[in-house]
Amino acid sequence: xxxxxHILLAVDFSKDSELVGFRAVQIxxxxxxxxxxxxxxxxxxxxxVYDLMSSFPVDIEEKLIxxxxxxxxxxxxxxxxxxxERIVEMGTPKTTIVQAAKQREVDLIVLGxxxxxxxxxxxxxxxxxxxxxxTCDVLAVRVGN
Amino acid sequence: xxxxxHILLAVDFSKDSELVGFRAVQIxxxxxxxxxxxxxxxxxxxxxVYDLMSSFPVDIEEKLIxxxxxxxxxxxxxxxxxxxERIVEMGTPKTTIVQAAKQREVDLIVLGxxxxxxxxxxxxxxxxxxxxxxTCDVLAVRVGN
Numbered sequence: 001x002x003x004x005x006h007i008l009l010a011v012d013f014s015k016d017s018e019l020v021g022f023r024a025v026q027i028x029x030x031x032x033x034x035x036x037x038x039x040x041x042x043x044x045x046x047x048x049v050y051d052l053m054s055s056f057p058v059d060i061e062e063k064l065i066x067x068x069x070x071x072x073x074x075x076x077x078x079x080x081x082x083x084x085e086r087i088v089e090m091g092t093p094k095t096t097i098v099q100a101a102k103q104r105e106v107d108l109i110v111l112g113x114x115x116x117x118x119x120x121x122x123x124x125x126x127x128x129x130x131x132x133x134x135t136c137d138v139l140a141v142r143v144g145n
Numbered sequence: 146x147x148x149x150x151h152i153l154l155a156v157d158f159s160k161d162s163e164l165v166g167f168r169a170v171q172i173x174x175x176x177x178x179x180x181x182x183x184x185x186x187x188x189x190x191x192x193x194v195y196d197l198m199s200s201f202p203v204d205i206e207e208k209l210i211x212x213x214x215x216x217x218x219x220x221x222x223x224x225x226x227x228x229x230e231r232i233v234e235m236g237t238p239k240t241t242i243v244q245a246a247k248q249r250e251v252d253l254i255v256l257g258x259x260x261x262x263x264x265x266x267x268x269x270x271x272x273x274x275x276x277x278x279x280t281c282d283v284l285a286v287r288v289g290n
Contacts, residue, residue: 001167022146023282030175113276113283128273131258131285137168138258140276140283 008106016143024110036085040096094129113140153251161288169255181230185238239274258285
């Protein structure tokens with residue numbers, strides 16, 4: 001059986017992202033695989049709470065993407081991945097993660113999965129949705145228990 | 146970050162179980178981890194379709210467990226795991242897998258995950274349920290796409 005060759009690490013920049021990242025790096029090293037970092041900036045205009053903002057002059061999306069680019073650089077540095085490809089995309093997390101994996105012929109998606117406590121029911125849903133829709137293997141790294 | 150030390154391979158003896166098994170063995174080897182095989186015999190008396198059978202003289206549960214024991218032996222042999230612990234338990238797959246992992250201090254559950262095609266919506270639900278309830282990492286190996 002072929003080993004993993006291309007790992008997609010999907011991060012949300014929560015406090016557990018480094019933990020999830022270090023697990024992905026560990027597997028990358030064991031398999032001598034490529035690793036791509038992905039952060040999805042949730043499309044604010046799809047969220048009802050932001051409806052009022054659509055008339056603001058400030059380009060919120062641009063700011064969010066700028067911030068995400070800085071955060072992904074910082075995370076790549078902490079994980080010791082200066083050369084890994086970084087992707088920041090706007091969209092729905094589930095769909096964007098699954099599509100990015102398909103487009104790049106990723107064979108393993110690594111992402112964090114929150115437990116059933118606290119915000120878990122809400123936050124855990126991306127991992128579940130990705131697991132359901134992905135066409136490759138998915139490693140859900142348990143965080144926040 | 147510590148590597149995986151104890152992997153629980155949950156199999157349903159579908160045609161893809163070997164594929165899922167070989168992936169678990171590969172990770173076991175990379176991490177020099179222990180591997181435990183688990184098959185959950187669904188409790189037939191919980192399934193409405195089997196209600197009529199409860200008055201049958203044959204001990205269906207016993208037969209199902211016997212068959213499962215043979216299947217798990219055969220799978221362990223195919224995977225080259227003569228010494229791995231095998232567990233056959235009756236119960237609800239999700240609950241039994243999650244509990245077995247907790248009891249044995251497993252740090253990674255490996256199981257198959259079916260796509261959204263065909264029976265996927267039904268069969269995929271165990272992987273999703275385990276992902277949601279597990280207190281350790283979960284690797285869902287994509288099969289049947």
